[in-house]
Amino acid sequence: MFRHTRIALLAASLATFPAGLPAATATPLELHPKPEVDLPVGDDVGFPEGPGSDVIASNCTACHSADHTLNQPALSRDEWRKVVDKMIAAYKAPITSEDARTIVDYLDRVKGER
Ligand code: HEC
Numbered sequence: 001m002f003r004h005t006r007i008a009l010l011a012a013s014l015a016t017f018p019a020g021l022p023a024a025t026a027t028p029l030e031l032h033p034k035p036e037v038d039l040p041v042g043d044d045v046g047f048p049e050g051p052g053s054d055v056i057a058s059n060c061t062a063c064h065s066a067d068h069t070l071n072q073p074a075l076s077r078d079e080w081r082k083v084v085d086k087m088i089a090a091y092k093a094p095i096t097s098e099d100a101r102t103i104v105d106y107l108d109r110v111k112g113e114r
Contacts (some may be wrong), residue, residue, distance in 0.1 A: 052106035059095045059103060060087070070111060080107040 030110045046066045060069055075083070081104045087093040088100065095103070 010091045017055065025077045048110060049104070050110065053098050055102045056106050059093065059099055063091065063093070064075075069107075072111065074111050074113045075107070077104060077108040080104050080112070083107075 003100075046061070047056050047070070056069075057066065060066070072083075081100075084095070084100050084103055088095050
């Protein structure tokens, strides 16, 4: 008799368990105010303005900073083309071949080996 009661209780608690879950996790969330962040703005961040700077900025800052590109030693046009090709081939950067050409032109002008 007693045993049957236990089984009935167990069945009942199993049946209500999923419904009981939200109640268990419904502790009120403590909302924190949005932190204030001063992002650097101005002409001194990102790629220097010039023909193609918008193209390189929109294609080459998704995965790393503009500085990551600009802090490289000056490279020849051919070497820049290889870097851009590597971003596309190895890291799957979604860059059209037209944009890639504009970017190589830009890099050659701004960080070209002279
Ligand atoms: C899909 C992500 C992604 C995009 C988009 C991307 N890169 Fe990279 N890039 C990487 C990774 C990953 C590395 C290698 C890791 C590191 O050096 O921090 C890298 C490294 C570099 C380096 C360092 C030298 C080297 O060969 O590793 C340069 C320069 C560079 N990227 C330039 C560019 C340029 C220019 C573009 C736009 C044409 C670009 N990246 C777009 C992912 C990306």
